[in-house]
Amino acid sequence: MLPRVSLGLLALALASLATPLVHAAGQLFSGPLLGYQTHREVAIWLETENAREVSLTYTRADLPPDTAADSPAARPVTVTLPAPAPMPAGGQPMKFILGPLEMGARYTYTLAIDGEPAPRPYPLGFRTTLQHEFRGAAPDFSFLLGSCAYFNEPPYDRPGRPYGSDSTIWTPMAASGADFMLWLGDNTYLREADFSSTSGIWHRYRHDRATTNLQPFLAAMPHYASWDDHDYGPNNANRSYHLKDVTRAAFTAYWPNPSAGSASDPAAIFTRLQWADAQFILLDNRTHRDDSTVPDTDAYHKSQYGRAQLEWLKQQLAIRNEGGARRHLKLTFIATGSQFLSERFYPGSEDHARYPAEREEIIEFIRANKIGGVVFLSGDVHYTEVMRRDGKLPYPLYEFTSSALTAGAHTGKLPEDAGRLLAVQQNNYSRIAVSGPPDARVLLFTTHDPAGAELGRVSVNVADLAWPAEPK
Known part of the structure; x- marks a missing residue:
């Protein structure tokens, strides 16, 4: 966990961020943002303007006070990179990959x-x-999650009341002390003037990342991201979107994830990470998506993920099974833009219920391979809810949906759902904490308003998500 940043300090700091930091020849336009974190390597992202080169100097901060200043461990290390050529909308997004570093430092x-x-x-x-x-024992940890972050820009916004709320929500998130953040899609909203051109796409990513109140949060913890329709293309976009190669380039330029796709599926942006005794699988539900309105029939089983990604998901699930390389894991969080467990059909919905054969294939693979500890994470719907489904597996399936960060919240009547444990219909962010000894781990989900106040909670005993032991 990185050091806590007080709300007061952040408020004072934001005043000096209203304009970029101007230097002799270049300026820091946005960032830095902490990207992926591993035992020996981390990624740090930033964006410059009119720069020739950027240097990053890092130093150990946890050495004993009597460590000699000239000892190898205490020596600062400087990495200098040439600034890249400007992107189509200007700006120079770049990543520092630092390593090899000392473990646990x-x-x-x-x-x-x-x-x-x-x-x-x-x-x-x-x-x-x-x-x-x-x-x-695996350490306790916590992470933030959220989706649907709309950053206003009046010339390109809808007329009337701004669709995006103010950006004060980022301040308590920066001060939360969480270990990392999961962005669950719609992390930016491409408008009609954006998704029609390469320049428009790059402008939207660049403009939104530079939001003043966002900057301390970007530096406060590692960030991992997937996408949904609005950072991929138009509303409810499917695999036919003609500029999806451009949005993939922008996404990977602005989000320093551990990976993007695989050798068998290089066009996608899915990835994975591990934290303590949990693994996180971030799926790409757009690149290969059949349109939600296409019928799912015996002759044609439509897909959100495409065959290559679906097989990759299965292998990621299987490798954590007993005796596998990740047998220490107790939880697998599967993050996807559209809700997975929802059974609700309504106009415009994009839930996995519209892809019944693919959803059942995933659940059947979990069942056939006796994989415990699977939990779903999602965004998209502009309200936060917790769903529980019994009967699909020998243990209950949970889905934690977190939405919306700053985009307009859904305030109308929600469809009835007997498995809904919690619903919040206002701007919010969520937090999941996993704590306790190995045989008594607890997953605690809380959701918070833009000032950080708690709005609701759901607690789950991790042992209840284990695959039942075979009778002797």
């Missing part, structure tokens, strides 16, 4: 652009993962 870092310091008015630091396997 804390670091601080500074930036310089064209040789001039580029300070930020809040702490810049990161840590590496501590290996707990074969050494001790």
Whole structure:
């Protein structure tokens, strides 16, 4: 966990971020953003403008006070990269991949652009993962999750009342002390003037990432992201969107995930990560998506994920089974843009209930391979809810949907659902904490308003999600 940042300090810091930091030849336009974190390597993203080169200097921050300043462990390390050529809408997004680093260590870092310091008015630091396997119990951890972040830009917005709320929600999120953030799609909203051209797409990603209140949050913890229709293309976009190669390029340029797709599916953006005793599978529900309105028949079983990604998902699930390389894992979170467990059909819905054969194939694979601890995460619907489904597996399936961060919230009557445990119909973000000893881990889901106040909670005993032991 990175050091907590007080709300007061963040409020003071934001005042100095209203304009970019100008230097002799270049400026820091947005970031830095912490990307993926591993035992020996981390990614740090930032965007410059009119820069020639950028230097990042990092130093251990957890050494004993009596460590000699000239010892190898205490020496600062500087990495200098040439700034890339400007993207179609201007700006120079770039990533530093730092390593090899020491495992389980804390670091601080500074930036310089064209040789001039580029300070930020809040702490810049990161840590590496501590290996707990074969050494001790998995550490407690928590992460934030959310979807549907709309950043207003009046010339391109809908007339009338702004669709996006103010950006104050990022301040308590930055100060939350969570270990990382999962962005569950619609992390930006491409407007009609954006998704019609390459320049428009790159402008939207660049404009939204530079939002002033967002900057301290980007630096406060690692960020991992998937996408949904609005950061992929038009509303409810399917695999036919003609500029999906452009949005993929923009997405991968602005989100330093551990990977994007696979050798057998290089066009997609799915990825995975591991944290403590949980793995996270972030799926791509757009690149290969059949349209939601296409009938699912015996002659044609439509898909959200495409065959290559579906097979990749199965192997990721199987490898954590007993005796596999990830046998220490107790939980597998599957994150996808559209709701997975919802059974509700209504105009415009894109739930997996509209893809019944594919959904049943996934559930049947889990059942056939006796994989416990599967939990679903989703966004999209502009309200937050927790669903429980019994009877599909020998243990209950849960889905935690978190929406909307700043986009308009759904305030109308929700469809009836006997398995709904919680619903919140206002702007919010969510948090999942996993804690306790190995045989008594607890998953606690909480959701919070834009000021950070708790709106509701659901607790699940992780042991209740285990595959039942075979009778002796």
